[in-house]
Amino acid sequence: MTDQRAAPDVDKALVARILLSGDRRAFELLVRRHQGMVRAQLRRLAKGDDARADDLAQEVFLLAWRKLHQFRGEARFATWLYRIAYSCFLQAQRKQPAVVATIEAEDPPTPTTPPETIELKVDIERAMRRLSDAERVVLVHTVQLGLSHEEAAYVLAMPLGTVKSHARRGKDRLRGLLAEWQLPSQQDKRP
Amino acid sequence: MKEPTEEAIEALLREEFVGPVPDGGFTDSVMARVPTSRARSSWPTLAGVGAGTAACWASLWSAPFTQTGWRDLASGYPTVAAVVLLSAMTGMAILAMAWSVAEADVEFR
Numbered sequence: 001m002t003d004q005r006a007a008p009d010v011d012k013a014l015v016a017r018i019l020l021s022g023d024r025r026a027f028e029l030l031v032r033r034h035q036g037m038v039r040a041q042l043r044r045l046a047k048g049d050d051a052r053a054d055d056l057a058q059e060v061f062l063l064a065w066r067k068l069h070q071f072r073g074e075a076r077f078a079t080w081l082y083r084i085a086y087s088c089f090l091q092a093q094r095k096q097p098a099v100v101a102t103i104e105a106e107d108p109p110t111p112t113t114p115p116e117t118i119e120l121k122v123d124i125e126r127a128m129r130r131l132s133d134a135e136r137v138v139l140v141h142t143v144q145l146g147l148s149h150e151e152a153a154y155v156l157a158m159p160l161g162t163v164k165s166h167a168r169r170g171k172d173r174l175r176g177l178l179a180e181w182q183l184p185s186q187q188d189k190r191p
Numbered sequence: 192m193k194e195p196t197e198e199a200i201e202a203l204l205r206e207e208f209v210g211p212v213p214d215g216g217f218t219d220s221v222m223a224r225v226p227t228s229r230a231r232s233s234w235p236t237l238a239g240v241g242a243g244t245a246a247c248w249a250s251l252w253s254a255p256f257t258q259t260g261w262r263d264l265a266s267g268y269p270t271v272a273a274v275v276l277l278s279a280m281t282g283m284a285i286l287a288m289a290w291s292v293a294e295a296d297v298e299f300r
Contacts, residue, residue: 022228031218036211043212054217061221067299074300084299124207143201144208171200178203 007033011077018068027068031061034078037145038085044140045089047129056092060085075154079147082155086137127177134158135170142167 011033017026038060042053063084071080128136141152142163149167153160251257260272 024222024225024227027225028218028222031221032214035214035217035221039212039217040208040210044208057217058221058224062224063299065225070299072300080299087299120203121207124203128204128207139204143204171197174200174204175196178200 007078008076012073015068015071015073015077027065030064030077034081035061037078038081041082041085041140041145042089044144045086045137052092056088057085060088063088075151079151079155082141082145082147082151083157086155087157123178124174127174130177131170131173132166134162135166135173138163138166139170139174 011030014026014030017023018030035057039054039057042056042060043050046053046056060081064081067084071077075083128139131139137156138152138158141147141155142149147155149160149163152158153163156163158166256272257276260270260276263270263273264276
């Protein structure tokens with residue numbers, strides 16, 4: 001298993017190899033290392049339109065190949081890719097607004113999943129869709145992708161204070177929308 | 192310090208997130224589209240632009256219409272030749288500006 005603390009150094013070393021000698025094999029390694037999370041990010045942003053998200057992800061990596069000399073190593077490589085991905089998503093969104101897929105079509109419940117888990121998942125998904133775009137996008141990046149507020153501000157090109165207030169407001173609204181699931185008591189059940 | 196409900200919301204969101212997408216041939220399809228050489232050299236473009244400008248200038252400079260237009264333009268007489276020359280220069284400048292704007296690329300730092 002890859003040591004998470006060493007990951008940024010590995011990325012930087014791979015970037016250096018590409019810049020120095022145009023090593024395609026090093027770039028392939030970078031794509032393999034990061035495609036999963038970049039595609040996950042874009043799938044969340046595309047609200048279930050996975051094919052569109054994957055097309056965008058391809059564009060993101062092609063753009064990363066062209067723009068690699070602009071990566072200065074101040075942010076993590078993953079964060080830099082998220083920034084490109086978010087920018088590509090916004091550009092695509094301006095050209096062709098996404099068609100929101102239905103929750104049922106995107107994630108059919110399996111017979112082995114307990115019914116209350118399915119209901120909760122569907123309710124969370126619905127609640128997320130009732131947030132404003134900014135609140136949803138901030139929560140996706142800070143909570144689901146695990147970025148710090150500073151990193152999210154860099155990715156989303158938003159002031160840090162705005163990111164924090166969207167995160168706070170988004171969580172408050174989710175708390176209201178999911179009130180019937182008795183969130184604090186769920187917390188108590190956790191080990 | 193986070194409130195228990197805030198932590199519960201975060202835990203729910205994390206649970207709902209399916210995590211990284213399996214590769215499933217994605218990397219191979221990206222690599223098939225990646226150009227073989229990373230950076231294109233810019234000198235052929237610059238040399239082409241320079242040569243084109245020089246050839247255009249040389250052929251126009253010897254034409255009497257251009258010389259008349261240039262002279263009238265310099266002395267401030269709005270003759271037909273001066274107006275045509277001025278319009279041509281303005282048109283080329285607008286075209287160059289539009290091309291630069293269209294080709295302008297976002298920087299990712």
